[in-house]
Amino acid sequence: MRWLRKNLIGIVAVLVLVYLFIPIAVxxxxxxxxxxxxxxxxxxxxxxxxxxxxxxxxxxxxSFVTSIEIGLVATLGATLLGTMISFALVRYRFRGRSTTNLxxxxxxxxxxxxxxxxxxxxxxxxxxxxxxxxxxxxxxMFIISFVVVTVKARLQGMDPRLEEAARDLxxxxxxxxxxxxxxxxxxxxxxxxxxxxxxxxxxxxxSYFNAGTLVTFPIFIWGAAQRGIPVQVxxxxxxxxxxxxxxxxxxxxxxxxxRKALENPKxxxxxxxxxx
Amino acid sequence: xxxxxxxxGGQAPPASVVQRKSRTGYVLLFPGMAxxxxxxxxxxxxxxxxxxxxxxxxxTGRYKPGLEIGNYASALSEYWPQFLRSFLYAGVATxxxxxxxxxxxxxxxxxxxxxxxxxxxxxxxxxxxxxxxxTYAWKTILADEGPITSTLNALHLLPDGRILNTWIAVIAGLxxxxxxxxxxxxYAALEKIDPRLIEAASDLYASPxxxxxxxxxxxxxxxxxxxxxxxxxxxxGDYINAELLGSPKNRMIGNxxxxxxxxxxxxxxxxxxxxxxxxxxxxxxxxxxxRAGTEDLV
Amino acid sequence: MSDETRQVDDxxxxxxxxxxxxxxxxxxxxxxIPAGSFFALLGASGCGKTTTLRMVAGLEDPTSGSxxxxxxxxxxxxxxxxxxxxxxxxxxxxxxxxxxxxxxxxLRRRGVKDVKATVESxxxxxxxxxxARRKPTQLSGxxxxxxAVARALINRPDVLLLDEPLGALDLKLRRQMQIELKxxxxxxxxxxxxxxxxxxxxxxxxxxxxxxxxxRIEQMGHPADIYELPRTVFVANFLGQxxxxxxxxxxxxxxxxxxSSFGQSFAVPSERVFAAGSDxxxxxxxxxxxxxxxxxxxxxxxxHNRITGRVTDVSYTGVSTQxxxxxxxxQELIVFEQNVVVGDRSEVGDEVxxxxxxxxxxxxxxxxxxxxxxxPEVLELEAVNQSLVADDAEA
Numbered sequence: 001m002r003w004l005r006k007n008l009i010g011i012v013a014v015l016v017l018v019y020l021f022i023p024i025a026v027x028x029x030x031x032x033x034x035x036x037x038x039x040x041x042x043x044x045x046x047x048x049x050x051x052x053x054x055x056x057x058x059x060x061x062x063s064f065v066t067s068i069e070i071g072l073v074a075t076l077g078a079t080l081l082g083t084m085i086s087f088a089l090v091r092y093r094f095r096g097r098s099t100t101n102l103x104x105x106x107x108x109x110x111x112x113x114x115x116x117x118x119x120x121x122x123x124x125x126x127x128x129x130x131x132x133x134x135x136x137x138x139x140x141m142f143i144i145s146f147v148v149v150t151v152k153a154r155l156q157g158m159d160p161r162l163e164e165a166a167r168d169l170x171x172x173x174x175x176x177x178x179x180x181x182x183x184x185x186x187x188x189x190x191x192x193x194x195x196x197x198x199x200x201x202x203x204x205x206x207s208y209f210n211a212g213t214l215v216t217f218p219i220f221i222w223g224a225a226q227r228g229i230p231v232q233v234x235x236x237x238x239x240x241x242x243x244x245x246x247x248x249x250x251x252x253x254x255x256x257x258x259r260k261a262l263e264n265p266k267x268x269x270x271x272x273x274x275x276x
Numbered sequence: 277x278x279x280x281x282x283x284x285g286g287q288a289p290p291a292s293v294v295q296r297k298s299r300t301g302y303v304l305l306f307p308g309m310a311x312x313x314x315x316x317x318x319x320x321x322x323x324x325x326x327x328x329x330x331x332x333x334x335x336t337g338r339y340k341p342g343l344e345i346g347n348y349a350s351a352l353s354e355y356w357p358q359f360l361r362s363f364l365y366a367g368v369a370t371x372x373x374x375x376x377x378x379x380x381x382x383x384x385x386x387x388x389x390x391x392x393x394x395x396x397x398x399x400x401x402x403x404x405x406x407x408x409x410x411t412y413a414w415k416t417i418l419a420d421e422g423p424i425t426s427t428l429n430a431l432h433l434l435p436d437g438r439i440l441n442t443w444i445a446v447i448a449g450l451x452x453x454x455x456x457x458x459x460x461x462x463y464a465a466l467e468k469i470d471p472r473l474i475e476a477a478s479d480l481y482a483s484p485x486x487x488x489x490x491x492x493x494x495x496x497x498x499x500x501x502x503x504x505x506x507x508x509x510x511x512x513g514d515y516i517n518a519e520l521l522g523s524p525k526n527r528m529i530g531n532x533x534x535x536x537x538x539x540x541x542x543x544x545x546x547x548x549x550x551x552x553x554x555x556x557x558x559x560x561x562x563x564x565x566x567r568a569g570t571e572d573l574v
Numbered sequence: 575m576s577d578e579t580r581q582v583d584d585x586x587x588x589x590x591x592x593x594x595x596x597x598x599x600x601x602x603x604x605x606x607i608p609a610g611s612f613f614a615l616l617g618a619s620g621c622g623k624t625t626t627l628r629m630v631a632g633l634e635d636p637t638s639g640s641x642x643x644x645x646x647x648x649x650x651x652x653x654x655x656x657x658x659x660x661x662x663x664x665x666x667x668x669x670x671x672x673x674x675x676x677x678x679x680x681l682r683r684r685g686v687k688d689v690k691a692t693v694e695s696x697x698x699x700x701x702x703x704x705x706a707r708r709k710p711t712q713l714s715g716x717x718x719x720x721x722a723v724a725r726a727l728i729n730r731p732d733v734l735l736l737d738e739p740l741g742a743l744d745l746k747l748r749r750q751m752q753i754e755l756k757x758x759x760x761x762x763x764x765x766x767x768x769x770x771x772x773x774x775x776x777x778x779x780x781x782x783x784x785x786x787x788x789x790r791i792e793q794m795g796h797p798a799d800i801y802e803l804p805r806t807v808f809v810a811n812f813l814g815q816x817x818x819x820x821x822x823x824x825x826x827x828x829x830x831x832x833x834s835s836f837g838q839s840f841a842v843p844s845e846r847v848f849a850a851g852s853d854x855x856x857x858x859x860x861x862x863x864x865x866x867x868x869x870x871x872x873x874x875x876x877x878h879n880r881i882t883g884r885v886t887d888v889s890y891t892g893v894s895t896q897x898x899x900x901x902x903x904x905q906e907l908i909v910f911e912q913n914v915v916v917g918d919r920s921e922v923g924d925e926v927x928x929x930x931x932x933x934x935x936x937x938x939x940x941x942x943x944x945x946x947x948x949x950p951e952v953l954e955l956e957a958v959n960q961s962l963v964a965d966d967a968e969a
Contacts, residue, residue, distance in 0.1 A: 013383035016376055017395070020402050020455065023413035027405055030416070041416050081308035092301025100305065103312050109505070109561055110316075111513020113530045114550040117537050118319035121326045121547060141315040144308055161666035164633050167653040168660045169680035169729065175654075179679075183670045202407050204516065205530075209537065221408045225520065229412065237406045244404035248397055 024241065031234035038228030050231035054239075057230040063220035064236055070132065070207075070216060071200040074139035079193045081140070082147025083185075089148070090155040107145045115142060116209030123210060130212025138206050143196040150195065154188025198244065320554075327547035337541035344544065351548040355532050359552070362528040365443070365518075366511035369450035373458040373507050374500065376451070381462035381499070382492075386471060399459050411449055411520050418445050418521070441523040449517035457506035465499025466492075501568045509557055529553055583644025584609050585630070585733050585765060590639035592625050592789075599625040601789035603639070607733075607767060607782075612759050614768045614780030618812070618949075622789040623769045627735050630767065632656045643732050654683070659726035660735040664742050665718050667710035673697070673721055674706040680729040696728040699758065716747045723755070727762060736768045740775060752778050773813050777801070785809050787947070801859075805848045807938050810857050811947030817863070817907045818944040819856045830932055836903040840879045842937040853940030861910040862934040865897060868925040880929040883907065885920050895919055899928060 004011075030040050034047035055061035085104070088094065107115065119138050123130060158181075166180040167173075204218035211219055221233055327347055329339035352359075384395045402410065418424060418439040428434050439445050469492065477487035515530030529549060536546035590603040600622040607613045615623040628634035630641055632653030640649045648656050659680070667676050677696055681689045697703045700720040710718055719739060726734055739755070740748045756779055759766050770776050776783050777797035784794040785808070793800055793809045804810035810818065821835025830841040833854045840856045847854070858879070866873060874880050886906060887898035890913075897909040897920065909928060920926055945953060 009379050009383050010387060012379040013387075013395075016380040017398055019376070019452075020399065022417060023410040023452070024402055024405050026413040026416050027409050030413075042419065081311055084304040085308040088301045088304035092296055092298065092304065094301045094305065100309060103309060103317065107312070107316050109509055109558065110554060111509060111530070111557065113513045113515065113533050114323075114554045115316070115319075117533055117546055117550045118323035119315060120537060121543065122315070122319040122322045124543070125322055125326075137315055141311060144312060148308075159666060161662050161664070162668060164631075164653070165660070165662055165666040165668070166679070166683075167633065168631055168658075168662075169725065170654045170683040171679075172652075172654050172683075175683055179683075180668060198404065202403070204408055205534075208534075218406060218408050221406060221412075225408070225412060229409075233409065237409045241401070241405040245397075245401050248401070252393055252397060 027234050027241075028238045031231060031238045033231060033234075035228075035231065040229055040231055040234065047231075050235040054232055054235055057232050059215060059220060060230060060232050060236065063215045063217045066132070066215065067201050067217035070136050070139060071197045074136050074143060074200045075193050075196040077136075077140040078143035078147050078196050079189060082144045082192065083151050083189055085144070085148050086151035086155055089152055104145050104148050107142050108149075112142075112203075112205040113209075116206040119206070120209045130210055131214045134210045134212070135207050135214060135216065138210050139200040139203065142203075142206060143199055146195055146199065147192040150192040151185065151188050154185050158184055194247070201240075323547045323550055326543050327551050329544045329547075331544070337543075339543060347544045347548045348552065351545050352552065354545075355529065355549060358527055358529045358532050359556075361526070362512050362530070362553075363556075365447050365450060365526075365528060366508050366514075369447050369454070369511050370458075370504050370508045372447070372451045373455050374462075374504060377455060377458040377462055377503065381459050381466055384463050385466035385469070396460075396463070399456055399463075403456055407453065408516065408520075411453060411516055414445065414449050414452065414521055415440060418448065440521065441526075443522065443526050445521040446518050446526045446528075449521045450511045450514060453514075453517065454507040454511055457510070458503040461502035461506060462496065462499040465496045465502070469495045497568060501565065505561060505564070509561070512557060513553060583646075583732060584642075585767070586642040587626075587630075588640050588642070590626070590629060590641065591637045592622070592629060592634060593637045598622075598789050600629070600636075603789070603791065605784065605791065605794075607765060609765055610763050611782055612756070612766045612768065612780045614770060614776035614783045615786055616770060616773055616776040616783055616813075617786035618771055618947075621786045623771075623786045624737060626786075627660070627737055627767065627769045630733065631658055631660045631735055633660075657732040658735060659729050659731040659733075660737060661719075661722045661726050661739045663737045663739070665710075665722040667718055667721055667725070669710055672707050672709055673702060673713070676710065676721055677725045677728055679725060684729075692728060696724045699727075699761070700724045715743050716751060719743065719751060720754070723758065727758070727764070730762075731764060733765045733767060736766060738770055739768070740770075740772075748775070755779060777813075785812060787812075802934075803846060803936055804857070804938070806946075807855060807942055807944060808947035810936070810938065811945070815860055815908055816857050817860060818938070819901075819905065820940055820944060821854055821856055822940075823852045823854050831937060833937065836901070838881065840935060841877065841932040842935045843932055846933075846935065847937030849937060849939035851939065851941060855938040855940045855944060857936045857938055858930050858934055860896075860908040861894070861912075863907070863909045863928050863930045865899070865909050865911055865920060866927050866929070867920065868927055871927045874927060874929045875931075878929040878931055879935060880927055881907065882925070882927045885922050885924045885926055888919065888922055890919075897926075899926060 029043070031050055032046055032048065033040055033043055034045045034049065035041075036044045050056070085100075089097075089100070094100075116138070119134070119141075120130075123134055128134060162184065163176050163180055166176045171179060202218060203216075204222060207216050208219055208222065215223070217236075221229060224230060224233065325341065326339070328342055328344050329347075330342040330344045332338045332340050380399070384392055384399075388395050416422070420438050420440060425434070425439050428439070429437060434444075436442050439448070473491055473495070474487050477491045478484070482490060512528075513530050515528055515534055518526050518528045518531055533546050533549045533553070536542045536549065540546075585607040587603055587605045590600055590605075591598060592600040599620075603622075603626060615626060617623045625634060629636050632648075632651060632655075636649065640647055642648065643657065648658075668679065671679070674693055674697070678689045678693045681692060686692070694703065694706075697706055700723060702717060702720055702724065705713060705717065705721075710721065713721065719742075722739070736755075740751050743751060752775060755766075768776070768780060780797065782794065783797050783800055785792045785800065787808050793805050800809060801813055804813065804816070807818065810816040819835050819840070821833040821840065824832045824834040824839060826832065826844065827841065829844055831844050831847050831854075833840045833842060833856050835856065842854075842856060849855075856879075868882065871882075881899075881901050883899040883901045885897055886900050889896045892913070894910045894912050897911065898906045899909060900906050907928065
C-alpha cells in the first residue's frame with residue numbers, strides 16, 4: 001500500500017506513455033496484416049507482402065515522394081526566412097515590433113481549417129492554379145512561426161559574452177558570426193528544420209484545401225480511407241516513424257555528449273514544442 | 277517579450293544583448309514578414325471579403341463582391357449547433373488532456389532522473405506516425421467487437437452500446453491527438469520549479485496535497501495556460517476526428533467549413549464560418565490569457 | 575614580437591565619460607595605468623568599473639573622452655583591432671570548441687599559421703596541457719579560469735583586462751588563483767587591469783588600487799597607503815572598517831588639528847586632515863585602538879586620543895577579538911585586539927578606556943555624513959538591531 005502510494009505517479013506516467021503508443025502499435029501490427037476484404041481494420045493473418053512491395057499500390061509511392069519533396073523545399077524556405085526573422089528580432093531594433101510579433105504569433109493561434117480556407121480564397125481570387133506550388137507556399141507560411149519561436153529562443157539563450165569574447169579575440173563581425181554565433185545557433189536551426197519537416201510532411205488540412213488535384217501522402221490516406229487504406233500505407237508510416245525516431249534518438253545520443261557543452265538539457269524538438 | 281535593456285554599469289550580465297539599429301534588421305525581417313503578410317494576413321482579408329460576397333444567379337460556385345452581412349446571420353442560424361458542439365468537444369478534450377498529461381509531465385520533471393530525455397522523446401515520438409493513420413487506428417481500437425467496447429458494454433456503461441461513430445469516440449480522438457501539445461508546455465513549466473520550493477512548503481507544515489495546491493499548481497500555471505491553448509485551438513478547428521470516428525450527428529464546425537468550401541463551393545458561407553470561428557477563438561484566447569495573468573506568454 | 579623588443583606602454587584615459595541616458599556610469603575619468611603594473615579598479619556594483627573596462631576593451635563606446643596606449647589613440651578602434659584582451663566574468667569560454675581551440679582562437683583570427691607550439695607552451699604556463707582536447711564544461715571552475723587567462727594572454731596584449739575573474743570560485747580556490755594570477759603577471763610582465771568589488775582581492779594582488787564610486791575615482795595608490803590614510807568617508811568605509819566620529823575643527827595645537835566632538839577633543843596631524851571646512855570627521859581603524867580596563871586608565875600614553883566606554887559585545891575570531899564599545903554619546907566603536915595574551919579579555923559590561931595614537935588618526939570632510947560607502951544592507955541590519963534593542967528597553 002505504501003509502495004503503491006509512493007509510486008502511484010510513476011505508474012500513471014508509464015500508463016500514459018503506453019496509451020500514447022497504442023495507436024502506433026496498431027499501425028505497425030496492421031502493416032503485417034493480410035486483411036480480409038478491403039478495410040485493413042482488424043487482424044486476419046500475418047503477411048510480409050506490404051513490406052516486400054512498398055509501392056505495390058498505384059499512387060502510394062508517388063504521393064509519398066511528393067510529400068517528401070514539398071517537405072524539403074518548404075522546410076528549406078521556412079527555415080531560411082524564419083532564421084532571418086529571429087536574428088532581426090533578437091539583434092536589431094526596428095519599428096513595428098509588436099505588429100511583427102503579432103503576425104508571427106497569429107498563425108499558431110489560427111485553426112488550420114481557417115488558414116487553409118483563407119489561402120484557398122486568395123488563390124481562387126488570384127485565379128492561381130492549385131498544385132504543388134500552392135501547397136509548398138502554404139507550408140512555408142505556417143512553418144515560419146515555429147522556426148522563429150525555436151531559433152529566437154536559442155539566440156536569446158546564448159550568452160552575449162561569447163560573441164564579445166570573440167570580438168575581443170580579433171574576430172571581425174563576419175568571423176564572429178562564422179566561428180561563434182552560427183555554430184552555437186545551428187542546433188536550434190536544425191531542430192527547427194526537423195520540426196518544420198515533420199509538420200509539413202504530416203499536414204493534411206491546409207494541403208487538402210490548396211492541393212487541387214495534387215496528391216500528397218496524407219491526402220492519399222484520406223482518399224483511401226473511404227475505400228480501405230492499403231497495407232502499404234501502414235508499412236510506409238511505420239517506416240517514417242522508425243526513421244524519425246532513429247534520427248531523434250541519434251541526435252539525443254550525440255546531444256548527450258554535446259549537451260553539457262551547449263547547456264541545453266532538453267532535446268531541441270521538445271524545446272521547440274514546449275515554447276510555442 | 278523581455279527586451280534586453282543595457283544595465284547601466286551593472287555588475288552582472290553587462291548590456292546583455294546589444295540591439296543594433298541598422299538597415300540590416302529590416303533586410304532580415306522583410307522576406308519572411310512579407311511572406312506572412314501575403315500568404316497569411318492578406319488571405320484573411322480576402323476571406324473576409326469573400327464572406328460578404330453574394331451569389332451570381334444560376335451559376336454555382338460563382339460569386340460577386342458585395343456587402344452581404346446576412347451571410348453571417350444565415351451561417352450562424354444554420355450552423356450554431358456545430359459551433360456549440362465544436363467548443364464543447366474541444367473543451368472536454370482539453371480538460372481530459374490536462375488530467376492525463378499532468379501526472380506524466382510532473383513525473384518527467386521531478387522524478388524521471390536519467391530517463392528524462394528518453395521519456396520526452398517518447399512523448400513526441402507518436403507524432404512521427406501519420407496523424408490520419410493514428411486517428412484511423414482508433415477505429416480498430418474502439419471497434420464494436422473490440423475488447424474496450426465489449427468490456428464497457430458488459431458493465432452497461434455505454435449509452436448507445438458502442439463507442440465508434442459516437443461523440444465518445446470523437447472526444448477520445450481529440451484528446452489523444454493533441455495530448456503531446458499539453459504535455460510539453462506543462463513539462464517546460466514544471467521543470468522550472470525549484471524542487472526545494474516544494475520541500476520548503478512541506479517544511480512549513482503543508483501536507484503534500486496543500487503543497488501541490490499552494491505551490492506546484494500555481495507555479496505551473498504558465499504551462500497549464502499554454503498547454504490548454506495549444507490543445508483547445510486545434511481541437512476546436514479539427515474535423516478529421518469527427519469525420520473518421522464520429523457519425524453525421526457529431527459533425528464539428530471544421531467539417532462544415534470544409535464541406536461548404538470544397539464540396540458545395542459555397543465560399544461566402546464557408547468564409548463567414550471561418551471568420552466566426554477565428555474571432556471566437558481569438559477572443560477566448562486573449563480573455564483567457566488576460567485572466568490567467570500570463571500575458572508574457574506570447 | 576619577441577620579448578626583448580617588446581615595447582610596453584602606459585594605458586591612459588583622458589576625460590573618459592559614458593552616459594546611459596542621463597546617468598553617467600563613468601564620469602570624466604582621467605587615469606594613467608603604468609606599463610607592467612597590476613592595477614585594480616575597486617568599487618561596489620554599479621560604480622562604473624565594469625563600464626570603464628568595457629570601454630578599454632572596445633565593447634562599449636565612450637560618450638566622450640579618449641583612451642591611449644602609449645601615444646596611440648585607440649578610442650575609435652573596434653574591439654577586434656585593439657591590442658587588448660579580456661578575461662571575462664564567468665570566462666565566456668566557447669562551449670563548442672575544445673580547450674586547445676579556445677586558446678588558439680585569437681591567433682587563428684589574426685591569421686597566424688602555425689599555432690601548435692605557441693598554444694602548447696601557453697597551456698603549459700597555466701598547467702593545463704593534459705586538458706587540451708577537453709571541452710570547457712568538462713573542466714573545474716579553477717581550470718576554466720586558467721583557460722580564460724591563457725586564451726587572452728596568448729595574444730600578448732599590451733593590456734590584459736580581468737572582469738571579476740575570480741568571482742565564480744569558492745574562497746579557498748580564489749586564494750590560490752590570486753597567487754597564481756600574480757605569478758603569471760610577474761612572468762609575462764603585461765599590464766593587468768583587474769576589476770573587482772572584493773577589497774581584499776584588490777589589496778592582495780594589485781600594486782595600485784583605484785577606488786571607484788559613482789563613475790569617479792575617489793582615491794588611488796598603493797593598497798597600504800589607501801588603507802592607512804583614506805581621504806574620503808567612502809574609501810574609509812569601503813576599504814575595511816573604520817570608526818568615524820563627527821566633530822568640528824577647534825583649532826591647532828602644534829602640528830596637530832584639534833577636533834572637538836561630544837565634549838571631547840581629538841588630535842589629528844594636520845597632514846592627515848583632508849577637509850577645509852569646519853565640519854570634520856575623526857577616523858581610526860579598529861586594529862589601531864588599544865583597549866584597557868578603566869582601572870588601568872593611567873597607562874594611557876600622553877597625547878593619545880582616548881574614549882571611555884562600556885563593552886556591549888565581544889566576539890572571538892581566533893586571530894583576534896572584536897569588541898563593540900559604546901561611547902558616552904551612544905555611538906558603538908569597533909576595536910580589534912590581537913589575541914597575544916590568553917585569558918585577558920574584557921567582557922560585556924566592562925567599563926573600558928580606548929586609546930590610539932594621533933598618527934593613526936585621520937580627518938575627513940564631515941559634510942557628507944559617516945555612512946557613505948557602507949553596504950546598505952549592513953545599515954539596514956543595524957537599524958533593525960537598534961529598534962530591537964529599543965523594544966527590549968521598553969519591555
